[in-house]
Amino acid sequence: MAVLRVLGIDPGLTRCGVGVVDVARDRSATLVHVGVIRSDPHEPIERRLAAIAEGIRAVIDEHSPSVLAVERVFSQHNRHSVMGTAQASGIALLIAGERGLAAATHTPTEVKAAVTGYGVADKRQVQAMVARILRLDEVPQPADAADALALALCHAWRGGTASAPAPAGGSLTPAQRAWANAERLARR
């Protein structure tokens, strides 16, 4: 396959970012789709999750990604929202399983490292780099949408699932390779 099409998902109940990118063998990347699936905070949780699921399935139907990349959720984060985020991530992974799509999760640090070259970049730096990599005039809004694209890029550049062997590519770490590629792309 010359191009890997990745659906990145920044899971959330109120706003769930979705971003689809095509990544070529030379690691150049093209924007296919970006958006946010929303659910109404006044609706009961079961309807909110069904709305998120419907939105994710619609993106898959329209853009046929080969793989889903979902942000890995940690319980030590904001306690109030983390359960909704975890549930939304479960929905995304379930849909991958039901559609027979590969799925992987990546930590925020992995995403930052892949996109900017270092794991402690702030969110704004990540989003600005996403816009440069995809040759966009502006950072996609809201932030959840840009974060979903960053996840998709991270997944493609890391060479598949986190548990898969690292791709051949010399002595560079994945982050270094990603950084070199990002710089190259940004100079175009």
Place this chain on the structure above:
Amino acid sequence: MAVLRVLGIDPGLTRCGVGVVDVARDRSATLVHVGVIRSDPHEPIERRLAAIAEGIRAVIDEHSPSVLAVERVFSQHNRHSVMGTAQASGIALLIAGERGLAAATHTPTEVKAAVTGYGVADKRQVQAMVARILRLDEVPQPADAADALALALCHAWRGGTASAPAPAGGSLTPAQRAWANAERLARR
């Protein structure tokens, strides 16, 4: 409706307890189904969640509950397993939403109070009371199965969703009513 059929779900990735009970207007309860849906820890997360979803849908197809009651998950619990539990609870709630079934979540304390009359009962006391209420010779095994039944009983006795108004029933608290009922049933 003379009888409320409730599907209780004790969410989990490795073992997801499912219990269906019929609860009559006089609050007497009958066992309809109890079991555990398992997923293989060696499988990727997306397939595990799909297996849980398939199992829950099969129980709904076979027993047609009116409502799902799911244990509310808290992030302060065991960090390692809480994400899988939260994801499984999201799957259960999603299925309710997609099937147009009502759903509610109850905390472990609410379940203990409803079934035993006090919120600090230990798990064994809750499970023993479940067996007595349902006139079973033994406590259903594994514990997840008994916990799912306790959730279903809690939901029926609390009078629907947590946000619904309390049912008419004199000056007793829900826990007191549940306790009085459990005692009455256990004496039969």
